[in-house]
Amino acid sequence: MKSKFHPDKNGYFGQFGGAFVPELLFPNVKELEDNYIQIIESEEFQQEYKSLLKDYVGRPSPLYLAKRLSEKYGGHIYLKREDLNHTGAHKINNTIGQVLIAKKLGKTKIIAETGAGQHGVATATVCALMGLDCTVFMGEKDIVRQAPNVARMKMLGAKVVPATSGSKTLKDATNEAIRYWIQHPETFYMIGSVVGPHPHPDMVARLQAVISEEIQWQLKEKTGKTSPDTIIACVGGGSNAAGAFYHFMDDENVELIAVEAAGLGVNSGESAATSQLGEVGIIHGSKTILMQDDFGQIMEPYSISAGLDYPGVGPLHAFLYETNRAIFMNATDQEALTAAYELTKIEGIIPALETAHALAVLPKLNIKKDQVIVINLSGRGDKDLETFIKHLD
């Protein structure tokens, strides 16, 4: 299936993408580029990937009709329950796939970056499962903010390396992971989102595409139709949104809504709404939309959610934004918190703070009576309990 939402041979989605890496990384990126599609499409990979997703991750994740939420906002609102996956989020779909690719390429040492720690935990988990050496780079600030996830990674046998450069958060953890990769070209860089140099964005999107693949047949079972009217997902780098949108991107009848973190407000100076605040630029080897100053210095984003405070967005999403294929909305810290408390109260599900941003746009939509909406419930909120408790009053 050829789609205009697949990258061209140089890794571009329209004007976005590419592989802006120093020559030192060229052989690594080339090796992956030459092999990833062939590996992913091989029967051997598919068998192992699907069997692990089923028996280890617990897929398919349920598609749940949230009746009380639907009563409140109208339409038929379905929640795609990625929060029920092993390790608590969609992140593990990607790491299961990448660890199999790494093994196929003969790599035994895995590195990864992490913000809130969800991707770090998902990486450490699959490395434990496969008996591979695992090093996770994490901003010094995030290590303090996300102590339980740091403990989980360590318990899983991973080495957690603090990123002490720059702002000491996700952006810098990614820089440190790339620098380590340059110095240790034998390692496999297990990137956590649809970002980075080609082919990483496409590879991660393909591995997360299991989400939309399942939505198609699950929806068919429940409604008789394979496509919803609307899909909503939160976007930091954009991996859960890429997975939820993937099989619907070419179907113009499906409305795609990407929700960014507005922090204290889009124009407050404390925000992570990249599409609204960014301009074309290069970050972590990819040309995309990027929050930067007049001289191209990358700016530090802000969000209450450590998984959404990325100053860029995956190149596929930059393309979806530029071509108006997806509608980009945003939600503030407060709106996300309110949505999280509400889902907890009326559906008994505590969502991750990231996911709460997707839920937070429901009051802003003009929902029709029969509209079928799928919200990708990308992760559970256990990791955010401290924040939820702090803001409860």
Add this chain to the structure above:
Amino acid sequence: MNSIYNLLQNKSKDNLSIYFTAGYPGLNDTAKVIQELSKSKVDFIEVGLPYSDPLADGPTIQESSQKALQNGINLDIVFEQLVQLKTTNKTPLVLMGYLNQLLKYGEEKFCQKVIDCGIDTLILPDLPMVEYENHYKSLFDSYGINNVFLITPQTTVERILKIDSYTKSFIYMVASSAITGAKGEISQEQIDYFNRVNSLKLKSKLIIGFGISDHQTFSKACEYSNGAIIGSAFINYLGENGTENIDGFIKTIKSDY
């Protein structure tokens, strides 16, 4: 134009290049550092454009970039500092920065400013060859700007030959698969790699960088190239001593002048 090309045509051995970060250690030290390096008969100077996310640089240069940015440096100020040196400075300058800086500043405007400063050579470590071929080659050619490509021990012969054909100044031979940083010594593995590249009989001059930090590593590197670049070791010197006695530092590298 203080052309690197002319320099390397006239002097084919033991060229010493020093890297420093513009606006470091102080915002207005750029000119002073260049003047002192010129006095010390450094052959050419690599001026780093401070960047928030320098992926190909080690901790020393990262920290100097961050400090320079905190000092208030930006591209307008760097170009202003450099253009004022244009008539007095006789030592060729090379600019080293990241592609996003050029992209955001405006590609044409950036190139024009570079030329206005009397500079004709750029090092952009995150500019990949395919992007150069598809777009930047014609842009740079129209301004008479030369792009310096990096090669590493992992770069294939086929790729090196292509790079050689695109090169008008020099090829930056990365001493090891490492980001920049003072390393201490040159290994047999590195020597084998230098010999491998030399055996290709390239038309371009070769300058070695990454891990060159003192007299010993500099002279060793020069045995296999047309010269070498020292970066982190000099940044460390500036961090500890400021702009005083730069000549003293250069003397420790180049004992023969």
